[in-house]
Amino acid sequence: MKAPHQPPASEPGCSPLATQLLERAGRSHHQVIDLGLERLKSLLARLGHPERAMPPAIHVAGTNGKGSTTAFMRAMVEGSGLRCHVMTSPHLLRLTERFVVGNHEVGEKELDATLTEIMEASKGSPVTPFELLTAAGFMLFARHPADLCLVEVGLGGRLDATNLLRDVRASVITPISLDHQDFLGNSVAQIAAEKAGIIRKGVPVVSAAQSPAAAQAIAQAARQAGTSLWREGVDFKAILQAGHMLYQDRLALPAVIPTAGQAEWFKLSLPQPALQGTHQVQNATVAVAALRAAGVRVTPQGWRGLGKAQWPARGQILKGSLAHILPEGWRLMVDGAHNEGGAQALAALLRQEGQPGMAVHLVCGLKNTKDASGYFKPLLPLANTLQAVAEPGQHQAQAPEAIVDAAQKAWASMAGTAAPPTISQAPTIRQALKNIRAQAQSGQPGLVVLCGSLYLAAIALRLDAQPA
Structure with a gap:
């Protein structure tokens, strides 16, 4: 799961200092992408284990829809008057886009200072650019109060740097398809197994509707972890009707019920998702289910955030x-x-x-x-x-x-x-x-x-x- 080293190009939207530090991290290790957890574990220990001091998190993996699903969750959490930290990747225009701290994009100076502190703590030990950024997110989130963290996986799941989160309240898996085969495997089943590596014992899993191969891999991982699996179309679902999204779930009940009457379903009438397309209805549905599964107290005003979510370059x-x-x-x-x-x-x-x-x-x-x-x-x-x-x-x-x-x-x-x-x-x-x-x-x-x-x-x- 390694890629040959290539010096990272200066990305638009990075400060000169951040560019310098990311390039230094890229030169410190002989692969640009090298999935694994040991380097970051060691670095986080030197930093005093910020991952242990972070607010509870929802962890989001998948091939497509991670960012949109996270954007929907953020809009509903913030609409409920709660404070939210968010980590996504990649960025489009600014490196600081990757980190929302207490409902606000992190400032460039604070991010630069955090990256500098981490590189000094690394003492020359190899660290990939993504591991450096993940450590920065953990440091920022540990230092600022919030009610919830929303953390998007970078690549895969099992060996992704974000999988060192400690207090996870829900594991979310968005639709899986072929991508990054060089790192994750050549079949949907193999890729799904890697992404299902974020599944943890006792932490509910919320999965979008999947192909049979992906669904089987996710179900097997949930069984092995001994945790609940809530599936779109089985345990929760939504449709658009008359300008609204009608959502229903049975998440308060056992995940598998042979016969379920209408009275057993929890129902919500929600605004139509702000992002366009049937795939965004799916992402919004998964976002609602994830907040429900994680026990987040979303208010009526918060649910209306579904109609206000923003995520650029998606339709x-x-x-x-x-x-x-x-x-x-x-x-x-x-x-x-x-x-x-x-x-x-x-x-x-x-x-x-x-x-x-x-x-x-x-x-x-x-x-x-x-x-x-x-x-x-x-x-x-x-x-x-x-x-x-x-x-x-x-x-x-x-x-x-x-x-x-x-x-x-x-x-x-x-x-x-x-x-x-x-x-x-x-x-x-x-x-x-x-x-x-x-x-x-x-x-x-x-x-x-x-x-x-x-x-x-x-x-x-x-x-x-x-x-x-």
């Missing part, structure tokens, strides 16, 4: 300088979907957002570690055109010609008689949008989707915020 409509390149009336969406499961969710959102006669144009940039063929299969049948891009500075960008080749092969492998989308490449996002504008038919509505990588999404957000 987000841009309205700045990039959007102004397109013809009047067109929409520009950015979505960080970057694996096959994410592409399937994005495709469902595009079908939901579609209008008669609406053209869909994809502008896509992928990391060079991603399976482009699997990514494109759900999306190509919906697209009129696809342009591959690799922005200057885009982290580990896949070459546009390789993306074009993969997209063409993906289309050729799919049976069907529909006309193929036009597949080409452009040097930048701006040029791709100009190409679309030049070819747009007068009066025809259009939707342009920037997708394929969270790094590309971050660049798009920065460009859109610049003056036209």
